[in-house]
Amino acid sequence: MKKLFYLLAALLLLASCEHKELCYQHPHLKTVRVEFDWRDAPDASPAGMCVYFYPLEGGNGQRFDFAGTAGGEVQLRVGRYVALCYNNDTEIVEFYNTDDFAAHGVYTREGNPLEPIYGNAANYAPRADGSEEEPVRISPDMMWGCTASEVEVTDEGLSCSCLPSGAEDADGGTQRDEYVITLYPHELVCTYTYEVRNVSNLKHMVQMCGTISGMAGTLAFASEELGTESVTVPFESVSDGVSTVTGRFYTFGHHPDNPDPHRMVFYVVMDDGAKYCYKDTEKLDVTTQVHEAPDFRHVHIIIDGLDLPQPIENGHGFDVDVDDWEVVEEEIKI
Numbered sequence: 001m002k003k004l005f006y007l008l009a010a011l012l013l014l015a016s017c018e019h020k021e022l023c024y025q026h027p028h029l030k031t032v033r034v035e036f037d038w039r040d041a042p043d044a045s046p047a048g049m050c051v052y053f054y055p056l057e058g059g060n061g062q063r064f065d066f067a068g069t070a071g072g073e074v075q076l077r078v079g080r081y082v083a084l085c086y087n088n089d090t091e092i093v094e095f096y097n098t099d100d101f102a103a104h105g106v107y108t109r110e111g112n113p114l115e116p117i118y119g120n121a122a123n124y125a126p127r128a129d130g131s132e133e134e135p136v137r138i139s140p141d142m143m144w145g146c147t148a149s150e151v152e153v154t155d156e157g158l159s160c161s162c163l164p165s166g167a168e169d170a171d172g173g174t175q176r177d178e179y180v181i182t183l184y185p186h187e188l189v190c191t192y193t194y195e196v197r198n199v200s201n202l203k204h205m206v207q208m209c210g211t212i213s214g215m216a217g218t219l220a221f222a223s224e225e226l227g228t229e230s231v232t233v234p235f236e237s238v239s240d241g242v243s244t245v246t247g248r249f250y251t252f253g254h255h256p257d258n259p260d261p262h263r264m265v266f267y268v269v270m271d272d273g274a275k276y277c278y279k280d281t282e283k284l285d286v287t288t289q290v291h292e293a294p295d296f297r298h299v300h301i302i303i304d305g306l307d308l309p310q311p312i313e314n315g316h317g318f319d320v321d322v323d324d325w326e327v328v329e330e331e332i333k334i
Contacts, residue, residue, distance in 0.1 A: 028078050030153050032179045034064070034071040036085075040165045040186035044069070044144050046087035051183070053151070054101040056080040061099060071183075080152045083160075084221045085183050086145030093140045105220040107227075111138035114267060116209035116236040126277045126327050127232070128263035128284075131213035137231040139249045144185040147222055151181065187297050188219065190253040192235075194301040196245040196266070201308040207269040208237040208245060212286070214260035216252040226252055230260040237266070245306070253297075254290060261287040264301070267325070272311035277325040 034051055038044055046069060053076060054061040065088055066072045082101050097103035113136055114122035127134075148162035157179060164184040192212070199205075211234045218227035235249035254262065264286055265279040278284070286301050293299040 028155065029075050030078060030155075030158075030179050031073055032076050032153065032158060032181060033073050034066070035180060035182045036069055036071050037164065037182050037184050038069060040146075040184050041144050044087075044185065044187075046144060047089035048087065049085055049185070050088040051083060051085040052098070052101070052104070053081045053083045056082065061101065061104075063098075076153050078153050078155060080150075082222075083148040083151055083162075083181070083183075084145065085147075085185060086143055086188065086221065087185075090141040090143065092138065093143070102222050103220065104222060105218055106140070106143070107218045108137045108140050111136045111234055113211045113232065113234050113265070114209065115234050117207050117267065117269070124325075125267060126265070126279060126325055128211070128213050128265050129280045130261070131230070131232055131263065134213055134230050134232045134260075135217065136211070137215075137217045137233060139233055139235060139251060140189050142191075142250055143188040145188050145221060146183055146185050148181060148183060153179070188221070188224070189250045190297050190299060191248065192251055192299045192301065193248045194246065194264075194303070196237075196303045196306050197243070198304055199239075199243050199245055199306045199308060201270075201310055202239055202243055202245070203241060204271045204311045205239055205268055205308060206271050208239065208266065210235055210237055210247065210264055210266045212251075212262055212264050214254060214258065214262040214287070216255050216258070219252045226255045228255050228258055230258060261285055262290045263287075264303070266306070268308060270308065270311050274309070274311065275325045276309065277327045278306065278329075279327065280329050 036049060048065060048067045049069065050063055050065045052061040052063050057079060064074045084101065084104065093106045093108055096105050096107065112120050112122045113125040113127065115138065146162065148160050151160040152158065158181060160181050162183055165186055211232050213232045214230045215233050216226035217229055217231035233249065233251050235247050237245050237247050239245050264284045265277065268276045268278065283303065289301050290299055
């Protein structure tokens with residue numbers, strides 16, 4: 001009887017055991033450390049970064065976010081990927097096609113030429129000749145980023161191809177024993193600065209802004225290709241109160257195959273309420289300065305001589321809601 005009891009107990013014990021086979025079919029998860037090397041943008045100071053890994057076998061990209069500039073750890077399945085990264089602290093730009101590595105890009109919303117003064121509610125402003133049909137797009141945030149190709153995660157380690165600017169040796173593309181990928185972000189947008197020198201009657205100016213035409217409105221991250229459609233970008237102006245006006249703004253830049261010129265327009269409100277629009281002089285066509293800049297990422301434009309009128313005593317009276325702009329097409333020395 002005891003033998004029968006022990007036999008039944010053994011059978012019940014065997015029946016309760018769940019047999020689990022070893023996993024040979026499913027890709028394993030690996031802990032990968034993402035590191036950012038800032039040698040190509042030593043002055044960059046984003047609040048954080050994001051990285052997208054797109055599996056070459058298909059499927060949506062995986063996004064990982066990191067605070068600061070150092071990086072961090074992510075979990076990736078064994079497989080092959082392409083990757084891209086950029087700073088995640090932007091407030092102005094908008095993104096499109098984020099699930100497609102090749103088409104993932106960035107743009108900005110529509111704006112108004114007078115937005116730096118009146119906000120986006122302004123109704124009318126004269127435009128540079130030939131740019132009247134260009135969309136007005138506000139200036140983007142500063143952005144840094146890069147891509148990595150041939151990213152392969154295996155059970156032995158990780159390999160990838162991602163090099164700093166100017167590197168010829170595969171320092172960032174060699175097979176690694178450890179699970180580390182190093183990315184080398186660089187500037188993705190352009191910084192334009194300008195100065196208007198020898199401005200007369202500047203002490204009577206109370207508000208001023210400007211635009212530049214013929215700029216690109218989109219940027220694709222993977223190829224860093226710019227959109228071919230021309231847009232007009234508004235920007236702020238700062239007076240020193242004496243004789244010089246300066247400004248600084250970001251832009252995606254200009255497409256090298258786009259023939260549209262780059263013309264600047266300045267909108268000036270004087271302390272008597274008069275409003276003047278300076279445009280369409282030969283010297284406000286800054287195409288040559290833009291195209292021949294030594295560094296296309298950092299363009300500096302110089303305009304020498306702008307004659308603001310002497311205010312009329314007991315004149316218009318200050319009224320920022322007036323839409324009537326007096327167009328001035330005098331020659332400005334450059």
